[in-house]
Every structure is written in structure tokens, then in C-alpha cells.
Amino acid sequence: xxxxxxxxxxxxxxxxxxxxxxxxxxxxxxxxxxxxxxxxxxxxxxxxxxxxxxxxxxxxxxxxxxxxxxxxxxxxxxxxxxxxxxxxxxxxxxxxxxxxxxxxxxxxxxxxxxxxxxxxxxxxxxxxxxxxxxxxxxxxxxxxxxxxxxxxxxxxxxxxxxxxxxxxxxxxxxxxxxxxxxxxxxxxxxxxxxxxxxxxxxxxxxxxxxxxxxxxxxxxxxxxxxxxxxxxxxxxxxxxxxxxxxxxxxxxxxxxxxxxxxxxxxxxxxxxxxxxxxxxxxxxxx
Amino acid sequence: xxxxxxxxxxxxxxxxxxxxxxxxxxxxxxxxxxxxxxxxxxxxxxxxxxxxxxxxxxxxxxxxxxxxxxxxxxxxxxxxxxxxxxxxxxxxxxxxxxxxxxxxxxxxxxxxxxxxxxxxxxxxxxxxxxxxxxxxxxxxxxxxxxxxxxxxxxxxxxxxxxxxxxxxxxxxxxxxxxxxxxxxxxxxxxxxxxxxxxxxxxxxxxxxxxxxxxxxxxxxxxxxxxxxxxxxxxxxxxxxxxxxxxxxxxxxxxxxxxxxxxxxxxxxxxxxxxxxxxxxxxxxxxxxxxxxxxxxxxxxxxxx
Numbered sequence: 001x002x003x004x005x006x007x008x009x010x011x012x013x014x015x016x017x018x019x020x021x022x023x024x025x026x027x028x029x030x031x032x033x034x035x036x037x038x039x040x041x042x043x044x045x046x047x048x049x050x051x052x053x054x055x056x057x058x059x060x061x062x063x064x065x066x067x068x069x070x071x072x073x074x075x076x077x078x079x080x081x082x083x084x085x086x087x088x089x090x091x092x093x094x095x096x097x098x099x100x101x102x103x104x105x106x107x108x109x110x111x112x113x114x115x116x117x118x119x120x121x122x123x124x125x126x127x128x129x130x131x132x133x134x135x136x137x138x139x140x141x142x143x144x145x146x147x148x149x150x151x152x153x154x155x156x157x158x159x160x161x162x163x164x165x166x167x168x169x170x171x172x173x174x175x176x177x178x179x180x181x182x183x184x185x186x187x188x189x190x191x192x193x194x195x196x197x198x199x200x201x202x203x204x205x206x207x208x209x210x211x212x213x214x215x216x217x218x219x220x221x222x223x224x225x226x227x228x229x230x231x232x233x234x235x236x237x238x239x240x241x242x243x244x245x246x247x248x249x250x251x252x253x254x255x256x257x258x259x260x261x262x263x264x265x266x267x268x269x270x271x272x273x274x275x276x277x278x279x280x281x282x283x284x285x286x
Numbered sequence: 287x288x289x290x291x292x293x294x295x296x297x298x299x300x301x302x303x304x305x306x307x308x309x310x311x312x313x314x315x316x317x318x319x320x321x322x323x324x325x326x327x328x329x330x331x332x333x334x335x336x337x338x339x340x341x342x343x344x345x346x347x348x349x350x351x352x353x354x355x356x357x358x359x360x361x362x363x364x365x366x367x368x369x370x371x372x373x374x375x376x377x378x379x380x381x382x383x384x385x386x387x388x389x390x391x392x393x394x395x396x397x398x399x400x401x402x403x404x405x406x407x408x409x410x411x412x413x414x415x416x417x418x419x420x421x422x423x424x425x426x427x428x429x430x431x432x433x434x435x436x437x438x439x440x441x442x443x444x445x446x447x448x449x450x451x452x453x454x455x456x457x458x459x460x461x462x463x464x465x466x467x468x469x470x471x472x473x474x475x476x477x478x479x480x481x482x483x484x485x486x487x488x489x490x491x492x493x494x495x496x497x498x499x500x501x502x503x504x505x506x507x508x509x510x511x512x513x514x515x516x517x518x519x520x521x522x523x524x525x526x527x528x529x530x531x532x533x534x535x536x537x538x539x540x541x542x543x544x545x546x547x548x549x550x551x552x553x554x555x556x557x558x559x560x561x562x563x564x565x566x567x568x569x570x571x572x573x574x575x576x577x578x579x580x581x582x583x584x585x586x587x588x589x590x
Contacts (some may be wrong), residue, residue, distance in 0.1 A: 004360065011390045018387075022378040092375035095438065097340070099391040100364035132564040269340040270370055270450060271331055277373050 005101050012105030016112025023117070037124035040067050048133055055150035060133045065219035067121055068193045071187065073212045075121050077165075078156035078179040080114045084166030085175050087173055100251050103265050110163065115155055122151070136223070143222045150218035153246040157211045160253030167264035171276060186212040187224060195231060204233070207254065213250050214242045289479045289541075290349075290446050291316050291446055292337060297346035308334050308502035310346070319472055319479040327570055331450055335497065338368050338448050351446055362394040366400070366573035367444030369435050369452055376589065377424040381415050381434050382406055389583045392442035409524035412470070413437045415465055429456050436464065437564040440471065447471065449481035450535065453488060465509055466493050490563050498567065500574040510563045526555040 005123075023029040050059035086094050096102030131139045138144045169178045189214040190196065196204055207213045211278050220228070221237035229237050292314035299307040306329040314320045324330050335341040336348060337360075342510030348355060376384050389403030396402040410416045413433040418426060425433065432454065439447060453461050469492065471477040483489050489496050490510040498506040498513075506513055521539040525532050527550060536542040539558050547553060561569075569570050 004364070004391075007394050008391060011387065015387060018379075018383070028376060043588045081572075088376065090373050090375045091370055094340075094370050095375060095388065098338075098368040098370065099364070099388055099397065099442070100360040102363075102391055105391065172553065269335050269337065271341075273370070274331075 004095065005104060008101035008105040009101075012108030013112050014049050015109035017116065019109060019113040020116040023113075024120070033120055033124045034035075034119065036071065037128065040071070040125045041128050042265070043067075044129060044133065054228070055231070057224065058133075058135065060129070062220065062228070062231070063193065063222065064125075064129050064133075064136050065223035066216040068125060069150070069154070069217070069219040070187055070190065070192045070212055071121060071125065072118065072154045072215055073158050073220050074172070074183050076114060076155060078183060078231060079117060079164045080110055080162030081166035081179045082158055082172070082175045083110065083114070083174040084163055084171055088167075088264070088268065088279075089172050089273060091270075091273045092188035093265065094273055096272060097265055097268050103261070107261060111159065114159055116164070118155065138222045139225065140246060146222035147219065150215060150242070153218070153243065153250065154211065154215045157246040157249035157253065160234060160250070160257040163257050164253065164260045167260045171279070180251065183212075186210055190216055192216055197231075197233065207235075208245075211246055214245050218242045218246075289316050290314065291318075294333075294337070295345070295347040297333070297336065297348060298344045299329065300344045305502055307343075310499070310503055312497055312507060313505050314478060314480055316478055317383075317472060317476050319492055320481070320484045320495045320497060321470060321493035322480065322499055323484075323486065323567065324482075325491055325575070328499045329502055332537060334448055334450050334480065334482055335357060338366070339363075342369075342469055359576050361395070364442060365445045367439040367442060367447040367449065367488055369439035369447070369449045374424075377422065379423050379538065379561050380420050381410060381426075381437070382419040382533070384434070388438055389441045395442070398530070400443050400445075400535070402443045404443055409441060411518040412467055429460050432456060433460065437468070440477075443586065444477060446478045446480070451483060452481055453485065457501055461488070461567065467555050468492050486563050486567055496563075498570055500571050504550050504576050506566075506570055508532050512562050514563055514566045519563060520561060522559045523555040524555070526560070 001148075008033045008173075043061045044064060046064070049112075052055070052059060052062055084093075096106035099105070126137065138147045143176070165178050167194065169175065187193075189199060189207040190210070191207065196207060196213065199207075217232065217237065220232070220240075221239065226237075229235060232238070290313045292312075294310055294312050296304070297307055297310040310333060310508075313322075322330050322333065332341065335363065336343045337350050337355055339350075339358055342356055350358070351362060351365055353359075357363075371518070377386075386406045389406065392402040402457060407416070407419075410419050413436055415430065415437065420431060421436065423431070435450070435453060439449065453464055456464060468479060478512055482494075493510070495509055496513060497504050502534070520535055520537050522537055523534045523536060523546070524540055525546070534542065539560075543556070543558060547556075
């Protein structure tokens with residue numbers, strides 16, 4: 001007899017892949033990819049000739065990796081958060097709670113699904129940018145490997161928190177407040193569109209607590225020549241600090257997530273699904 | 287005597303300062319189909335969710351397949367089927383995909399006597415979804431979706447199946463097919479079924495035993511016939527003489543009719559109607575809710 005738990009894990013991994021393939025064929029999701037692509041590439045296009053003062057670099061070269069880092073955080077936080085908040089209400093989670101070891105499978109599927117989505121979300125911005133603009137993209141093999149490593153760390157640091165907050169928020173309508181709002185604030189303070197050194201000291205300190213700044217920094221270190229580190233805080237890529245901060249987030253997230261998810265799953269019931277349904281239907285009527 | 291699959295003693299549930307269940311007692315034996323009836327808000331769903339292990343009770347003893355649902359493990363889960371009220375989950379999937387996916391969770395629990403999971407095609411045919419097997423679940427109608435819910439509930443070939451309002455939104459034909467399905471499950475698979483329903487007709491058709499839940503406890507327990515006989519002993523006798531209609535209520539219909547026929551040779555259209563399950567149900571629930579008839583009903587519950 002196969003071990004039911006590892007069997008559930010395997011089924012879950014497969015489900016995540018299935019969800020990913022279904023998402024690639026869903027017009028809604030494809031439109032979303034095109035939308036973010038147009039927005040990001042369009043923004044870079046309008047700034048394509050802007051130089052960065054005091055350097056040989058162009059705005060596009062510095063900003064593209066920053067945007068990719070920020071979008072990673074966006075996708076890995078808002079994605080699982082909204083999926084979980086919605087699937088708590090539509091009965092998906094309850095289905096897995098009703099199956100033996102179903103929650104193991106469900107969480108595994110979320111990990112695969114949300115991770116797989118990183119590839120198209122990065123590609124739809126990186127590929128057209130590399131075709132349209134000069135001197136953008138990871139620098140050589142080392143650059144590509146750095147980008148992969150930073151992405152992997154980012155997934156471990158952010159994805160668990162998407163699941164945690166998605167388990168804690170009271171309903172899917174709160175997804176905006178808990179999902180989008182913090183991300184928008186971080187977009188503004190993490191040195192994505194302009195250097196972080198333009199901001200007040202306390203804002204810089206705050207931004208450096210969260211993964212978005214470090215993911216942006218890590219991405220820039222993969223895309224830009226070493227001389228460009230002069231633009232950063234301390235004039236360095238601070239690779240060690242990047243790894244330490246992201247790893248800390250990952251350890252805390254991976255420790256908390258199973259507990260929070262288990263508690264959330266314990267509270268799932270059919271009546272909750274029914275209440276959420278009634279609430280949503282009432283909103284339609286209004 | 288058959289073994290108890292479900293045993294509930296002194297079950298209480300309190301939300302804040304509101305008591306929903308005030309002391310529920312009942313058993314369900316192996317192979318039985320039991321319907322839990324009751325007015326809205328009586329606590330039917332709460333009861334069934336406690337038994338499914340989806341909700342923590344405030345007090346009382348509960349045993350389901352030999353375990354306390356609050357502490358039961360995943361192996362226990364594999365022996366239980368739950369038909370959930372779905373809504374819009376897995377909208378992009380097809381019934382075939384979802385059934386074979388969820389069925390895989392039960393594969394490690396397969397035994398020669400109880401091969402798990404069900405074959406997907408067989409299952410789709412059982413619930414009449416074979417023609418829609420490869421359509422997106424999003425495109426299914428409410429009734430079709432409900433049938434998929436039932437299929438998902440039984441995909442692991444459960445020993446015990448919980449159904450909460452299973453036929454809400456079914457048309458009469460789908461309802462008939464659903465009843466056949468339940469009969470098939472209990473006859474061929476020896477599945478025990480506990481369902482909640484609003485539909486008295488349905489309860490009468492498919493349940494071996496009916497439990498009526500009102501004011502937070504079980505106020506009646508028995509087959510549809512037993513309930514009707516015990517609660518409402520009376521019957522209505524109708525007849526026609528020379529084109530004139532008569533109606534008479536009596537507690538002893540047989541004696542009344544014997545006398546009536548002896549006294550009057552011109553009787554036509556004689557009809558004796560015993561109280562239906564519906565009459566019983568309405569009478570019971572009304573007396574419990576108004577608090578008038580608690581005495582006789584307690585006596586009745588003890589008699590049962």
C-alpha cells in the first residue's frame with residue numbers, strides 16, 4: 001500500500017500543474033498577463049531614452065529588473081492570497097478537507113500553481129523588453145543564474161505569506177485591503193521607479209524590512225554591471241544581506257504557514273461557504 | 287442487532303448565547319438510510335457538520351464509525367463521503383477531470399472488498415452526467431452541478447455518506463434518478479446514509495427512518511408510517527350519500543366505517559384517509575415550536 005500522505009502530495013503537485021495549464025488557456029488570465037506586460041513595457045518605452053544622471057546607464061536598464069522584482073512580490077503575495085480567500089468561500093477547500101490528506105494535496109497544488117505562474121509573468125515583460133530596448137536583460141550566465149537564485153529565494157520568502165494572509169482575512173472582499181494595499185505602498189517606497197535614496201531615512205529603513213526592496217536589488221545585481229552598485233545604499237549589491245533578509249522571511253513564513261493553514265482548515269465548514277455565497281448574492285442584487 | 291455507525295448522546299451546540307442544539311440523541315445502524323427533517327434553523331446542518339468533523343460541538347458524546355469526529359484521523363476520512371453544497375469551485379475543470387483527481391486520494395485505501403475509488407465512467411453514468419463529462423463545470427446547470435456533488439461524495443466508495451439537502455434544485459426526473467442511486471448504494475454497497483432534507487415526500491420515499499429535529503432536539507424518531515400512526519392516531523372518513531358529501535374525523539376508523547355501512551346501504555365514494563407524514567410533521571413542529579405540546583411529545587419520544 002502506498003503511503004496516503006505522500007500519495008496526496010503527488011496528487012497535489014499534479015493538480016497545481018493542471019491548474020497552471022488551465023490558467024494558460026483561460027482568456028481571463030491571458031488578458032491579465034497581456035495587461036501587466038503592456039503596462040510595464042509601455043512605461044519603459046516612454047522612458048526609453050532617459051539617462052540615469054552621473055552614469056552611462058539608461059533608465060530602462062535600471063528600472064526593468066526593479067519592476068521584475070516588484071512584480072514577483074505582487075504575484076507571489078496577491079496570487080495565493082486571493083486564490084485562497086476565494087477558494088475558502090467557493091467550497092474548493094472544503095472538498096479537499098473532505099478527502100483523506102486532501103489539505104496536503106491542496107497546499108502542494110497551490111505551491112506549484114503559484115510558482116509556475118512566475119515564469120509567464122516574468123517572461124511577458126522580460127522578453128519584449130529585451131527585444132525592444134538596448135542593453136537590458138541579465139548579464140551573461142552569472143546574471144541569469146543570479147536572477148534564478150533571487151527568484152527562488154523570493155518564492156520561498158513571499159509565497160508562504162500570501163497563503164498565511166489569505167487564510168486569515170475574513171473574506172474575499174477584504175483581498176484589496178490586505179492584498180493590494182500593502183503591495184502598492186511597497187511599490188512606492190522600495191526604490192522601484194526611482195532610487196530609494198531619494199526618500200527620507202525612516203522610509204528607507206521601513207522599505208528594507210520587506211522583501212520587495214531586496215528582490216529589486218537582487219534583480220538589479222543580476223542585470224547591471226558592478227559599477228552600477230554605486231547607485232545603491234552603501235554603494236554595494238549587499239548580496240549577503242539580500243540572502244539573509246529573504247531567508248529570514250522564508251523561515252518565518254514556512255514555520256507559520258502550516259500552523260495557520262491547519263487552523264484555517266479546521267474552521268472550514270459548509271455553513272461558512274453558504275454564508276459567503278449568500279453575502280455575494282446579496283451584493284449582486286444591490 | 288446491527289452495529290451502530292453513528293451514535294449521538296446529549297449533543298449540544300451553542301453559538302454565543304444562542305442554543306441551537308439542546309440535547310440531541312440518536313443512533314444510525316449499518317445499512318440504514320436516515321433522513322433528518324426539521325424547520326429552517328432547527329440545526330440540521332449544524333448536526334450533520336458535527337458528525338462530518340467539520341464543526342466542534344459544545345458538549346455531548348458523538349461516535350461516527352467508531353471514532354470521535356473531532357479527533358478522527360485521515361484514515362477515518364477515507365471511509366466517509368460528504369456531499370457538499372458546491373457553488374463555483376473548479377469552474378475550469380471538467381466533471382471527468384475533477385472526479386478522477388479527487389478519486390485518487392482514496393486509492394491507498396482500496397481493499398479487495400471495497401475497491402476505491404469508483405471507476406469514473408461508471409460513476410458519471412450513475413449520476414447521469416456521461417454526456418457532460420468533458421464540458422467545463424462552469425457550463426453545468428444547478429441540478430447537474432448538484433449531481434456532480436453527489437458523485438464526488440461517493441467517489442471514494444464510502445461506508446457512510448452524509449448528504450445535506452441533496453436534491454435542492456433537482457427536477458422530478460433527476461430526483462427520481464437520485465433516489466434510485468441511493469437505493470443502489472445501500473443495497474449493493476451496504477452504504478449507510480444520513481441526509482437532511484426539507485422534502486417530506488423524499489424522506490418518505492427513501493428513508494428507512496426519519497428523525498425530526500425541532501427546538502434543538504430530536505422530537506420524533508421512526509419510519510414514516512410509525513410517525514404518522516403514533517402522533518396522529520386519527521383518520522378522516524369521507525363519503526357520499528345521494529350526492530351529498532360528508533366528512534367525519536375519528537380515532538377508530540374501522541369501527542366507525544363498520545357502523546356507517548351497516549346503518550346506511552346507500553353509501554358511495556367511501557374514503558378513509560390516515561394522517562400523512564406531512565400532517566404529522568406540521569402537527570409536531572407546530573406543537574414543539576409553540577411550546578404547547580411538549581408533554582405528549584416527550585412521552586412519544588420515550589415510547590419510540
